[in-house]
Amino acid sequence: MVDIEQIVRYPSIIRYGHSTSDFELFLNDLLAAVRTHHATVVAGPHTIEVFGRKVVSHIKSFGVKVRQAIASSSDEQSVKEISDVAGDSNLVISVGGGKVIDVGKMAAHGIGVPFVSIPTVLSNDGIASPVAVINGVSKFTTPPIAVYLPLDIIRMAPIRHIRAGIGDLVSNISATTDWELAHAEIGEPIVDIAVLLARGGAFSILGEPVDVTDIEYLKRIAIGLIQSGLAMELAGSSRPASGAEHKISHAIDALYRDKVTTLHGEQTALGTIVAQFLRDADVSHLLDFFRKVDLPTDWNKIGLDDSEMADVLVHAATKIRPERFTVLEKVGMTRQKALRVLGELKNLLMSR
Numbered sequence: 001m002v003d004i005e006q007i008v009r010y011p012s013i014i015r016y017g018h019s020t021s022d023f024e025l026f027l028n029d030l031l032a033a034v035r036t037h038h039a040t041v042v043a044g045p046h047t048i049e050v051f052g053r054k055v056v057s058h059i060k061s062f063g064v065k066v067r068q069a070i071a072s073s074s075d076e077q078s079v080k081e082i083s084d085v086a087g088d089s090n091l092v093i094s095v096g097g098g099k100v101i102d103v104g105k106m107a108a109h110g111i112g113v114p115f116v117s118i119p120t121v122l123s124n125d126g127i128a129s130p131v132a133v134i135n136g137v138s139k140f141t142t143p144p145i146a147v148y149l150p151l152d153i154i155r156m157a158p159i160r161h162i163r164a165g166i167g168d169l170v171s172n173i174s175a176t177t178d179w180e181l182a183h184a185e186i187g188e189p190i191v192d193i194a195v196l197l198a199r200g201g202a203f204s205i206l207g208e209p210v211d212v213t214d215i216e217y218l219k220r221i222a223i224g225l226i227q228s229g230l231a232m233e234l235a236g237s238s239r240p241a242s243g244a245e246h247k248i249s250h251a252i253d254a255l256y257r258d259k260v261t262t263l264h265g266e267q268t269a270l271g272t273i274v275a276q277f278l279r280d281a282d283v284s285h286l287l288d289f290f291r292k293v294d295l296p297t298d299w300n301k302i303g304l305d306d307s308e309m310a311d312v313l314v315h316a317a318t319k320i321r322p323e324r325f326t327v328l329e330k331v332g333m334t335r336q337k338a339l340r341v342l343g344e345l346k347n348l349l350m351s352r
């Protein structure tokens with residue numbers, strides 16, 4: 001059954017900018033909307049220097065009391081520490097990368113106050129989504145009420161993070177295809193507008209030109225990642241942005257985290273190639289795109305041999321979220337099948 005009258009929570013202020021006046025205008029609108037007198041700013045050990053202190057001093061200049069919390073990992077302990085620091089704050093603001101956004105979002109959700117997301121990198125789609133990854137587990141929480149993207153800061157982040165954001169965004173193509181498959185095969189409810197938003201964001205960055213240092217291209221990535229977050233809220237789950245390709249990424253984390261140093265979005269890019277190949281889709285365009293962006297398309301290049309990658313596919317199909325039907329379940333992945341498919345894909349990779 002599709003709920004046609006569901007209530008959707010979404011960020012009501014979504015801005016990007018590259019100057020102090022852009023940020024001040026955002027804060028002005030934010031503080032007029034939430035009327036906070038006491039906020040907690042969460043940042044990472046590095047991002048507090050990069051942009052965190054600037055955020056703190058600007059908020060103070062509006063007469064708001066500010067507490068600060070430093071988070072370096074996305075685990076329960078950090079969430080508790082932030083919640084303790086926040087005390088009677090009525091607003092939590094995260095300034096930083098994925099982990100800082102996740103723990104701030106989770107803490108704000110736990111203490112029941114609004115959350116504001118100020119990402120300093122674009123490495124994944126958590127910036128405006130209701131999902132927070134804590135101790136490696138995705139939790140469905142409350143989306144931020146406001147998002148500000150400081151493009152001048154984001155542009156200075158290591159280029160690998162931006163590439164990972166592209167990988168996470170493009171993986172929506174695989175994720176939404178799995179959702180449609182689950183709808184057709186097992187009758188799982190589907191939310192068409194969520195499919196549209198998630199896929200639209202992915203397609204918007206696939207065209208030419210690809211320049212990850214160009215502000216206009218960064219805006220397209222940012223808008224796509226925000227659309228992904230909204231799609232997840234509309235879906236009531238991470239479904240529009242997480243299918244077989246995410247299971248493959250989570251399986252790499254589960255089996256080979258000590259050995260493989262790739263970022264989440266890099267792994268979902270690789271997972272997208274494998275999943276699309278499993279669907280008999282034409283992967284030539286995606287392969288060309290990922291190669292141009294410098295995202296991994298070959299598991300050997302991230303340090304996994306064929307046997308280990310076969311283990312990843314079997315683990316993804318049997319141990320990661322078995323209730324979420326994807327192409328991995330559809331083909332009934334076994335080790336033998338995995339080795340055969342990987343062999344065929346390897347031939348394709350070498351022939352292009």
Ligand SMILES: [Zn+2]
Pocket residue numbers: 124125168241246264268
């Ligand atoms: Zn993701």
